[in-house]
Amino acid sequence: MLMEGRSNDRLTFGKMGYGCKHYRRRCKIRAPCCNEVYDCRHCHNESTNLLQNIFDRHELVRYDVKQVICSVCDAQQPVARVCTNCGVNMGEYFCDVCKFYDDDIDKGQFHCDDCGICRVGGRENFFHCKKCGSCYSVSLRNNHSCVENSMRHHCPICYEYLFDSLKDTIVMNCGHTMHCDCYNEMIKREKYCCPICSKSTMDMSRTWKRMDEEIEATVMPDEYRYKKVWILCNDCNDTTEVYFHVIGQKCSHCESYNTRTIAPPVLPQ
Structure with missing residues (x-):
């Protein structure tokens, strides 16, 4: 609860005037893991992850923060929204769970x-x-x-x-x-497949249509013209046998060219 008579000017004093590149806030945190003072947990993690600190590398758990230092009056105190010494809001937005402060409430936290x-x-x-x-x-x-x-x-x-x-x-x-x-x-870089599962990341129907036209215009040599291969479609996971073509193999189920050959074409003897 705010003390009776505390003015709004006092609460907002210094707003957006303190902080770091990550957050505008009127307090710093004391990291419980190393007992050092940082502007925020990201500043802590970036500092401890530098190459010269390779033997002391660790990350701050947000929930573990117990002490903060008011940037306006330098008073160290338990985590709370309002400084117990000078009465300013140490963060216009404050979360007691995350021990998180931020003056820039336009972010919609x-x-x-x-x-x-x-x-x-x-x-x-x-x-x-x-x-x-x-x-x-x-x-x-x-x-x-x-x-x-x-x-x-x-x-x-x-x-x-x-x-x-x-x-x-x-x-x-x-x-x-x-x-x-x-x-x-x-x-x-014209990479249109998910790096995790290889499915197409967007509607590729126009690209597939262009490939249809290219394949129709590109006649394969006689020894390959009627050869078939087994393919796996990355988009629908269907496995099917199709005619081999150097430009690509089209899935007969979903008509995608995002396929891979699982059996090579049989060459003539």
Whole structure:
């Protein structure tokens, strides 16, 4: 409870004037794992993960923080929203579960009980998918392929852990997830398959149509013209025997060219 008579000016004093590259906040944390003071847990983790600290590498567990230091008056105290010494809000947004402070409330921070951590973007814009084990945009409600604990793994491109990453993530058609920046870089390099399951990451029907036209215009040599191969379709998982072509093999079930040969063409004797 705020003390009676405490002014709003006191509560907001120094707002957005303190913090680090990760968060604007009016306190620092004392890391219980090493007893050192840092602006936030990300500053701690980046510091301890530097090459020169390879023998002391460790990460701070957010829930373990017990002591904070007010950036306005330097008073150390137990975790709380308001400084017990000078009376400022140490964070306009405060979560007692995550021991998390942030003055930039335009991010729309909210705590998800199911995730167990704070998210950004506005609670009204997200829902928690029980099977995937994470919060997703409401646009994906009943509109995505569920993959159990899909966010609790590392990005297949940069290998950063996705569940509590500060970077934006994307859910691909197959249900697997990765960083948006990593996904866009992959598409720039004309890689259109999920790095985890190899399914197509987007609607490829126009590409498949162009390949149909190329195959029709490209006559195979006589020794290959009627040869068949067994293929596995990465998109529908169907296995079928099709005519071999140097440009690609089309799945007869879903008409995708995202296939791989599982038996080589038989050459003439």
